[in-house]
Amino acid sequence: SQKIEQNSEALNIQEGKTATLTCNYTNYSPAYLQWYRQDPGRGPVFLLLIRENEKEKRKERLKVTFDTTLKQSLFHITASQPADSATYLCALENNNQAGTALIFGKGTTLSVSS
């Protein structure tokens, strides 16, 4: 069955450092992959989408890579700030569904300390 794994439940880093989060998937060939941010008690917020033919995508301090051979995406936050503390979810399209249904990973909770 399709499976999405995010490397760790929690990641603690110091302000100013680069945070790197990992998303691995199996039994899957997604056309694209997405990353969302979720704050406690709130709905996820879309951050970035990267397509299978794109190696890298950037948005301000965020960078996402997508390696379809390794079946892995890396999500980087450079010059991290305490305000970046949140849970980050990766999501893949569900190939079995019409429309754009997504399957989400459990997320990695990032804590940035000052």
Next chain:
Amino acid sequence: DAMVIQNPRYQVTQFGKPVTLSCSQTLNHNVMYWYQQKSSQAPKLLFHYYDKDFNNEADTPDNFQSRRPNTSFCFLDIRSPGLGDAAMYLCATSRANEQYFGPGTRLTVT
């Protein structure tokens, strides 16, 4: 601002008492979704509508039903809530690939 609105934000219901959660959108998106999210878990898709076409996930319990009377509104009905149905329920919309989520409704079952 265009947005996805969920009401109420917090809902308490009794075991076995039917409850309805509401979602509305001002984005005019054709796809709407309902997810269930339990603590420290991934959002789990329950249903989605592509316009009026209803898509039910295979493992969504029969106890859960949904209605979409028009483009803007979507409802989640839980016919007989059990303690295991306590969760955050998230509504989302999309037109292309990315999804726009509402703030969620936290359901407590007593």
